[in-house]
Amino acid sequence: MIIAVASGKGGTGKTTIATSLALVLASHRSVCFLDCDVEAPNAHLFLEPMLDVRKLAVLPVPQIDQARCQHQGTCAKVCQFNAIAIAGETVLVFPDLCHGCGSCMLNCPAGAIIEQPHRLGILESGRANTGIRFARGVLDIGQPLAVPVIRQLKQWFRPRPDETVIIDAPPGTSCPTVESLQGADYALLVTEPTPFGLHDLKLAYELTGELGLPAGVIINRDGIGDSSTRDFCASVDLPVLLHIPLDRALTEGLAQGVPLVALRPQYTAHLWRVLEMIGHRLRETAC
């Protein structure tokens, strides 16, 4: 079973929920945790894995063999991302715009293009002392392309058949989030009951629909905002699995890197019930 924790709006508590879900699960079964929020990975702060295995995340970008180049400009024409420009006899490559699709290389009539790896970030994995198998991707600062890093992280760190997988997805509903949710069985959407939280929750909910993923909601910082999030969930039959009231002391503890279930032990039972509800929903869908 693969559960992806997503949100729409950022800062609603994805990592708080994802890491404590993993901790609750880990006392019962094998857990694989993937921090796919490669632009700001932070799950390691709560799970404290020993990250002792590393691999570079790279993108194949074109390199022009100027001696072979016949200056026909085919590469620049076929590039959908404007990553290649022809200025007279000079062919310029802009690696930051390249998506690594390989069209330029395949279409070059002179065979003057080879691909070379361009570093995007790093993949790291290791075991947390709770036994959780942990991996994360870290996008290099200034790199614009998160998707290939997430894709390579998921290819590199494959779950074992007996493992339950928790994915900490990036916020938003754009390509990195889609890539993170791809292949999941269930999307757990963490929101806060504010108009902004609801606005983005709606987008995230629509995305799970597009991806054909069953979804449920956790309302964090309950007590702020208004009732419109609850009303929306009821109106579209989106189950609210848990409410976490706003609690300043809890937030202070989280800021120290202490997991939710360590700060408030009652959430062990609450989150276990969330997992049971998810399992029940998935069995229903399977029938």
Added chain:
Amino acid sequence: MKIAISTNTLSPEARLEPRFGRAAAFVFVDTETGERLPQANPAASAAGGAGIQAAEFIVRQGADAVISGTFGPNAYEVLEASSATLYCAQSGTIDEVLQRFRNGQLDQFEGGPGRRGHRRRGGR
């Protein structure tokens, strides 16, 4: 001498558009004949890399000078590979911009600070 100026529309009343890559059009002015040829910017609505595509378009048309608000690092790299000289102007009609150009009142664009470093960070 052929001068390319980024403009806000294709029409003859066009004014200078300070954004280079996303300018609606470019007007190519032949200073010998006075002929003005407006051309739509093929990169105006590009998803990404508009500056590069616009610069490539101008290089292909062959311009000795380019006038725009400013030039991004990628566009600059393409234009630098041609022999065009780059000038900055922030507003005005085409006539006004050309007048300032003839009077030598336009600043030459030399590339912003760190323009190279911006694209070529360590570890790449």
